[in-house]
Each structure stands twice: as structure tokens, then as C-alpha cells.
Amino acid sequence: MDDPIPVEQLIAGAAQDAGGWLGALAVAQVATSADGTIVRWSNAAQELLGYAPPQVVGRHISELLHPGADRSLGRSLWETAATGRGVMGTVTAWHREGHPLELEVWACPVSGRRHGASAVLVFAADAHAARRIRGSSAVWDGLFARSPVGIAVLDTQLRFLQVNPALEEMNGLPESAHLGRRLAQLLPEVNSAEMEEAMREVLATGEPVLDRRRVGRTPADPEHDRVWSCSYVRVEDPGNRPIGVIASLLDITEQQRDHTEAEAGRRRLALLSEASVRIGASLELERTAQALADLAVPYLADAVTVDVLDVLARGDEPGLGLSAGSALRRLGKAPLGGSAVTDILAPLGRTLTFPATAPYTQVLADRQPYLIGRLDEESVAPAARHSPKPARLLTAGVHSFMMTPLVARDVVLGMATYYRTRPIGPFGSDDVTLAAELAARAAISIDNARLYHHEHETAVILQRSMLPQHITPPPGIEVAHRYLPASDVNEIGGDWYDVLALPDGKAALLIGDVMGHGIPAAAVMGRLSATVRALARLDLSPTALLLQLEAALADLAEPMLATFLYVVCDPASGRCTLTRAGHPPPAAVLPDGTVRLLTTPPGAPLGVGGIAFTTSEVTLPAGSILILYTDGLIEARGRDIDERLAELTRLLTEPQGSLDLLCDSLISHLVPASADDDIALLTARIGAVTPV
Missing domain, CATH: 3.30.450.40 (GAF domain)
Structure with missing residues (x-):
């Protein structure tokens, strides 16, 4: 008998001929001498049939066949292999645990070391597993060849080993141009570095990478950018060692364009x-x-x-x-x-x-x-x-x-x-x-x-034209006044003031505020101002005058409201009669510096209707100053009206100079920025200061 042939050498010499079995199945390797005696029994053979090497080495290989089955086929396969031809077939073996096991075998002659004698190398695998793998391979081959998804197999160096027709079409290059080359070498106009980094991650971790975007141009469409969704899966050998990567690519350019357009539409x-x-x-x-x-x-x-x-x-x-x-x-x-x-x-x-x-x-x-x-x-x-x-x-x-x-x-x-x-x-x-x-x-x-500023300027011109241009108070009364229109970002209102001479040396001090803005408010203000001047000459009582003003508002096509304060002063006696129609209370500064808010009954604004107006009387020492104002002076965003009135009172307690200086001081302190509303301010010194 020839020298025993090392199983490792036999496997090394025949592994390439064994084809797809190696690495895909648990394959038992058995070596026999020229007469069929088992000389080597691999670990895989022991795992497959249950026999340890000492139990089978030296026995004839046919003894491992099923005792009740026809052994002639097994002998025929072995004898054919021994004569120098490789053969394949299916036999039924007998497992050590006492049950039959269908095997698919492949046997081939291998030259021995001495005298040219031949040994036989036998590969055996579970027939059911082999058929399952062949079926899977057929499915894979069909999928690979016919799938519309681009598929590539790459080695651990990320070199192309195989590509399917769909990927050839996507890249515009034949399979021969891919083989042995990396993506970065093959398609420099895509984000290949990013894609190769993803594949290295898959090789290192074993975790698949899904839906990684490849973007750029290929020879298939060199004039346009395209987008592909790429997924990568690691391929492993039976020992779970990485041997490559399978890449699948799907062209999603149109879907991406639709998504991009939809997203752009939402952003627009x-x-x-x-x-x-x-x-x-x-x-x-x-x-x-x-x-x-x-x-x-x-x-x-x-x-x-x-x-x-x-x-x-x-x-x-x-x-x-x-x-x-x-x-x-x-x-x-x-x-x-x-x-x-x-x-x-x-x-x-x-x-x-x-x-x-x-x-x-x-x-x-x-x-x-x-x-x-x-x-x-x-x-x-x-x-x-x-x-x-x-x-x-x-x-x-x-x-x-x-x-x-x-x-x-x-x-x-x-x-x-x-x-x-x-x-x-x-x-x-x-x-x-x-x-x-x-x-x-x-x-x-x-x-x-543009239109607003035009209307604003028109309203300002109208407003200013209807305010008294020259006020000549009667003897015994000194006056100063200010009008500050709202800033450009706010609409002009209907604030006004006036001083009218009355019989018996008396004077009427009046101030009003038409509620509303723009040209309509200014126009109504002018109407009320003219009405007051006409009625004052008739020497009507204050309450009768206010009722006539209400009637004038009632004649308007659009309802309007206005606050109004009417003060009749006798400079000789200091006696003042006050009538309010919803207007802020006037303030008085007495000669000794005492400041009082003349909180007479407030009344309701003109235009409300059905409200009786009342008058109040107060006697002021000679030299006292009356301060009449519209709400623009004391109202401020985020500030309580009582706080603002207290601030006004505090400012009035400070030493006063001329009435003009007093007007400027009040406006500069209470309205330091652009006014949110019109401001009308009228100050009057009543009578002369009696020498001590």
C-alpha cells in the first residue's frame, strides 16, 4: 500500500476543483487508498457521520453505507474514481447513531507519492443541504442577472469582483471595466470617498448600511447629476470572517427631484x-x-x-x-x-x-x-x-x-x-x-x-389749519399752548384747544379730542371747533353748549365721539366753572406751589347721548396756573394712568418759570420719544399775583 497521503495536501490539490461546495457547505473530506481502505478521516467527516477517526481508519469505505441499501452504486462510484475519472452521485450512508443519512459525494483520483499508485479523495455533504444551496444559488444567479437593481460584489480591498447588467447600465461601463478597480478609480465624479468609507464601516462592524446616497455623474449620463440609494452588506466565510461586500444601488433621481421640488414648494x-x-x-x-x-x-x-x-x-x-x-x-x-x-x-x-x-x-x-x-x-x-x-x-x-x-x-x-x-x-x-x-x-x-404718508400729511395740514393761529386772551389771563402731532408711524388724531373772550371780561378755556384718526377725525375736530366759537358768542351756559355739540355730532353720517373740557374763568375773582365730557381732569398750580387735580364729575364723552352734563365751581388764588391737556400727554404703553397722573403732578411741583418753559418741560419729560397719539396742551395763568 502506498504511503498515507496527508489529507491537507489532498484537499489543497483538489479544493479548486471542488467548486462552490467549499465555504458554502459543511463538507467532509475522506481519503482512501487504491483498494478503498480509509486512510484519513477529517473532523468535518466526524461531524457529519459521527465516527471518530480510530473507528473508521483501516475500514473499507463501502462499510459506511446503509446496511439495508443497495451498495452497488457506492462501489461503482468509488471504482470509477479509482480508475482516474471524477464522479458525482448520491448515496445513503449509515450514521453512527443508527440512522440513514443521504449524502451527495464527489470523488476524484489523486496520485500517490510512490509507484504512481492512485488514491481517491472523497468529498461528502448532506444531500438535502446541497440541494438547498444549489437552489439558492440558482435564485441568486437569476436575481443577479435580471434584477433592475444594480448589484456589485467587492472584495475586502473594495475592488469590484462582479457586477450585474443593471449596474453596468447605471455606470455606463461594462463589467470588464469594473473588475479589479475601486469605485474612486472608476467613477471620480461621484462622492466615492464617502461611499467607500461606508463600505469600510460595514467590513469592520458587520452592520449593514442602508440608503446611503451616491450623488454625481457617470458615463451613462455625463451631462446630469443623478442620485442613487446604496445599501451595503458584509459577506462572511464559515468562520464569520469578512471576505467582501455586496452593494445594491437603486436610481432615485426622479423621486429625489419630486421630493426636492415638493420641499422647495413648502419652503416657498x-x-x-x-x-x-x-x-x-x-x-x-x-x-x-x-x-x-x-x-x-x-x-x-x-x-x-x-x-x-x-x-x-x-x-x-x-x-x-x-x-x-x-x-x-x-x-x-x-x-x-x-x-x-x-x-x-x-x-x-x-x-x-x-x-x-x-x-x-x-x-x-x-x-x-x-x-x-x-x-x-x-x-x-x-x-x-x-x-x-x-x-x-x-x-x-x-x-x-x-x-x-x-x-x-x-x-x-x-x-x-x-x-x-x-x-x-x-x-x-x-x-x-x-x-x-x-x-x-x-x-x-x-x-x-405712500398713500398713508400722503393722507397723514393731509390730515396734519388740515389739523393745523383748524387750530387757532393767533390766540388773544382777555386782560388778566396769560396763556401758552402746544400741539404735537402723532409720529409718522401713527395716524393723526382730532385734538384741539382754544381760548375765547366772553362778556364781562370772562374767558373760555377749552380743549377737546375727537376719538379716531386721520382726515375724518381732523375734519370733525374742525367742525366742533367752529361750532364752539359760534355758540360761545351767544353766551350759552356750559351745559347748553355741550348739548349743542352733541347735536352736531349726531348730524354726522358716521357716529363719532369726542371728549371735551370747558372752563369759564373770571380773572378778576379767580372763579372758574368746569364742565367735563369724559376728558382727563385739569390740574392747577397755586401760587404757593401746591398742585391739585381738579377732579370734577367726569361726565360722558360727547356723542354718547342721553347723559346730563354737570358743572363744578372752584375759586383759584390770583396767579394760579390751569393746565388743560389731552390724553396723549399722560397715556403710555405699559404704564398705569394713575402713575402717569402722579408723574404729571410731581413735575408741576417743581419751580415754574414762564408758561412756555412749563409747556416744553411737560412734553419733554412725559413724551421723550415720538408720540403715539396727538398731544394738545393749554396752560393759563389766572389773574395777577397780589404783592405781599
């Missing part, structure tokens, strides 16, 4: 919603223009300017037409600093003029957006004829540019200009639509501000 709606709040929050031209610029950066553009007609910024009417000499004033700009683009552009407040042929003028004249999707030397040439700035903007990285006019109620008000520098593609039709929507909202707010 959110931006427009925010624009409705922020752009419409002010009636100031500068704040509205700046709000538009701030909103558009960075979502829509990287730099934005907003220019409004200079005549509009000056408070004049814009007119119906535009000419080449029409000037614009820059009222909005974003970002305000730290940008190479905005550093080139004119600063806020600058007045700009453009020739008739310049694109800026054409935008205003045509009332249509102007778009240069891809900015280059040729596209900036028309504007470059008038200014070097377009070329400088191109050098600063501006690659896309658009302008939208600001038009509201068929009036051209200005324009907004958008610049893009980031590598996110040029402005497109959707961007033009969004910019036009933002411009439309801004234009409405700017026009509202």
Missing part, C-alpha cells in the same frame, strides 16, 4: 407667508425695502438690493410715467456687509440714475422681470457700456442675475435686484416667479406707505 410657501407678515409690518419705506432684501437672502439669492423712486422717497407723488432721468434711491440691501458683491454695489441712501438704454431703466419701463440665467462677459456687455460694476460683479463670482419691478395699483415704485454667487445653479423660471411674488407684496406695502 413658508417664505411667502413670512413675507406677508414681515414686509407688511411697517408703513415706513426704508423698513419695507430692507425687509424684502433680508427675506430673499440667502434662500433666493446671495445679495439683493431694493431701489425706490427718489420722488417717492422724498414724499412726493411718483407720477404716471418714467423717463431716462428718473432717479432711484437705494433703500434696501442685504447682506449689509462682509460680502464682495455688496461691497461693489452702491450703499443705502444713494441716489442712482440710469440711461434710457440700460437694463435697469427697461425693467421699470416694461414692468417685466429681467433675467440673465448665466452671467458672462457677453451677457454683461449691454450694462457694461454704462458702468464698470457689471464686470466687477462677474469677477466677484456673480453667475446669475435678475431684476423684478415693484408695481402696485398700476404705479411703478421701483425695483429689486438679485445676485447669485453660490454653486447652486442659475436663477430659473421658478425663482423669477418667487421673486415677482415677493416684489408684489413689497410693492403693495410701499404703496400703502
Whole structure:
């Protein structure tokens, strides 16, 4: 008998011929001599059939077959292998524990070390497991070949071992171009470094990576970016050692585009919603223009300017037409600093003029957006004829540019200009639509501000024209007065005051406040003021006069209310008769410095109707000062009215100079900022101070 053949050597010589069994099944390896005697019995053989090596070495291999089965097939397979041909077949063996076991065997001759004698190397595996694996392999082969999902097998060095037709089509390269190469070498225009990092993570941890995005361009579609969803799974040998990675790829470009467009739509709606709040929050031209610029950066553009007609910024009417000499004033700009683009552009407040042929003028004249999707030397040439700035903007990285006019109620008000520098593609039709929507909202707010300021100025002129221009008090009374209109951000009201000479050397000191704002309030104030002057000449009693004023309000088409304070003073005696109709109480400063609030019955405002007015009398020492005011002097946001009255009283206790100084002191201390409401203030010194 030949020298025993080491099983390890036999396996090493025949492993390549064993094909897919090795590594996929528990395969028993058995070596026999030329006469069929078992000479080596592997551990896998012991695990498969239960016999330890001493129990089978030296026995004929046919003795391991099922005792009740036909052994001729097993002998025939072995004899065929012994004659020099490899064979495969199925036999029934007998397990050591006493039950049959169907085996699939593959036997092949192996040359011995001496005399050229042949041994037989037998591989055996559970037949049921082998059939299951062959079925799985067939399924895998079919899936690999026909799946629309791109599939690749890579080794531990992340080199391609196999790719399916779907991946060949995705990458635009045949399988032969993939084999032995890494993704970074094969497709440099995708995020290959990120993908390889994910595969290394899978090899290291064994945890699959799902839905990692590969983005970029391949030879299959070199002009467009595409997106793939990639998943990676580790492949292991029977010892759970990693031997490679299986990658699956699904092209999701269209789904991603749909998702991106839907997300962009949601963001656009959110931006427009925010624009409705922020752009419409002010009636100031500068704040509205700046709000538009701030909103558009960075979502829509990287730099934005907003220019409004200079005549509009000056408070004049814009007119119906535009000419080449029409000037614009820059009222909005974003970002305000730290940008190479905005550093080139004119600063806020600058007045700009453009020739008739310049694109800026054409935008205003045509009332249509102007778009240069891809900015280059040729596209900036028309504007470059008038200014070097377009070329400088191109050098600063501006690659896309658009302008939208600001038009509201068929009036051209200005324009907004958008610049893009980031590598996110040029402005497109959707961007033009969004910019036009933002411009439309801004234009409405700017026009509202224009109309408001026009009405505000009209109301101020009307208000001032109806206030007494020259007050000549009767002897024994010295007066000083102030009127402060509400600030530009607040509407003008209907405050007024007056001093009227009455029979017998008396005087009427009066102050009123029509509730409401704007031109209507100012007009009603003028009506009441004229009515009081007419009625006072008739020497009516205070209560009768107030009833006539109520009747005048009742004649109005729209109901109006007004507070009113009417004080009849006799400077000779210091006697004062006070009648209030819902107005704040007057204050009195006595010659000794004592301050009193004359808290007479408050009454109801004029226009309420059905309320009887009452009068109160008070006698003031000669030299006393009466202070009449409207609620704008003492009302303040977040402050209690009693606190403000106490503050007024404290200020009046300080040493007083002239009545003019007193008026200025009260306003500067009680209203240090722009007034939220109109303020009317009337002070009067009653009688002369009697020498001590």
C-alpha cells in the first residue's frame, strides 16, 4: 500500500476543483487508498457521520453505507474514481447513531507519492443541504442577472469582483471595466470617498448600511447629476470572517427631484407667508425695502438690493410715467456687509440714475422681470457700456442675475435686484416667479406707505389749519399752548384747544379730542371747533353748549365721539366753572406751589347721548396756573394712568418759570420719544399775583 497521503495536501490539490461546495457547505473530506481502505478521516467527516477517526481508519469505505441499501452504486462510484475519472452521485450512508443519512459525494483520483499508485479523495455533504444551496444559488444567479437593481460584489480591498447588467447600465461601463478597480478609480465624479468609507464601516462592524446616497455623474449620463440609494452588506466565510461586500444601488433621481421640488414648494410657501407678515409690518419705506432684501437672502439669492423712486422717497407723488432721468434711491440691501458683491454695489441712501438704454431703466419701463440665467462677459456687455460694476460683479463670482419691478395699483415704485454667487445653479423660471411674488407684496406695502404718508400729511395740514393761529386772551389771563402731532408711524388724531373772550371780561378755556384718526377725525375736530366759537358768542351756559355739540355730532353720517373740557374763568375773582365730557381732569398750580387735580364729575364723552352734563365751581388764588391737556400727554404703553397722573403732578411741583418753559418741560419729560397719539396742551395763568 502506498504511503498515507496527508489529507491537507489532498484537499489543497483538489479544493479548486471542488467548486462552490467549499465555504458554502459543511463538507467532509475522506481519503482512501487504491483498494478503498480509509486512510484519513477529517473532523468535518466526524461531524457529519459521527465516527471518530480510530473507528473508521483501516475500514473499507463501502462499510459506511446503509446496511439495508443497495451498495452497488457506492462501489461503482468509488471504482470509477479509482480508475482516474471524477464522479458525482448520491448515496445513503449509515450514521453512527443508527440512522440513514443521504449524502451527495464527489470523488476524484489523486496520485500517490510512490509507484504512481492512485488514491481517491472523497468529498461528502448532506444531500438535502446541497440541494438547498444549489437552489439558492440558482435564485441568486437569476436575481443577479435580471434584477433592475444594480448589484456589485467587492472584495475586502473594495475592488469590484462582479457586477450585474443593471449596474453596468447605471455606470455606463461594462463589467470588464469594473473588475479589479475601486469605485474612486472608476467613477471620480461621484462622492466615492464617502461611499467607500461606508463600505469600510460595514467590513469592520458587520452592520449593514442602508440608503446611503451616491450623488454625481457617470458615463451613462455625463451631462446630469443623478442620485442613487446604496445599501451595503458584509459577506462572511464559515468562520464569520469578512471576505467582501455586496452593494445594491437603486436610481432615485426622479423621486429625489419630486421630493426636492415638493420641499422647495413648502419652503416657498413658508417664505411667502413670512413675507406677508414681515414686509407688511411697517408703513415706513426704508423698513419695507430692507425687509424684502433680508427675506430673499440667502434662500433666493446671495445679495439683493431694493431701489425706490427718489420722488417717492422724498414724499412726493411718483407720477404716471418714467423717463431716462428718473432717479432711484437705494433703500434696501442685504447682506449689509462682509460680502464682495455688496461691497461693489452702491450703499443705502444713494441716489442712482440710469440711461434710457440700460437694463435697469427697461425693467421699470416694461414692468417685466429681467433675467440673465448665466452671467458672462457677453451677457454683461449691454450694462457694461454704462458702468464698470457689471464686470466687477462677474469677477466677484456673480453667475446669475435678475431684476423684478415693484408695481402696485398700476404705479411703478421701483425695483429689486438679485445676485447669485453660490454653486447652486442659475436663477430659473421658478425663482423669477418667487421673486415677482415677493416684489408684489413689497410693492403693495410701499404703496400703502405712500398713500398713508400722503393722507397723514393731509390730515396734519388740515389739523393745523383748524387750530387757532393767533390766540388773544382777555386782560388778566396769560396763556401758552402746544400741539404735537402723532409720529409718522401713527395716524393723526382730532385734538384741539382754544381760548375765547366772553362778556364781562370772562374767558373760555377749552380743549377737546375727537376719538379716531386721520382726515375724518381732523375734519370733525374742525367742525366742533367752529361750532364752539359760534355758540360761545351767544353766551350759552356750559351745559347748553355741550348739548349743542352733541347735536352736531349726531348730524354726522358716521357716529363719532369726542371728549371735551370747558372752563369759564373770571380773572378778576379767580372763579372758574368746569364742565367735563369724559376728558382727563385739569390740574392747577397755586401760587404757593401746591398742585391739585381738579377732579370734577367726569361726565360722558360727547356723542354718547342721553347723559346730563354737570358743572363744578372752584375759586383759584390770583396767579394760579390751569393746565388743560389731552390724553396723549399722560397715556403710555405699559404704564398705569394713575402713575402717569402722579408723574404729571410731581413735575408741576417743581419751580415754574414762564408758561412756555412749563409747556416744553411737560412734553419733554412725559413724551421723550415720538408720540403715539396727538398731544394738545393749554396752560393759563389766572389773574395777577397780589404783592405781599
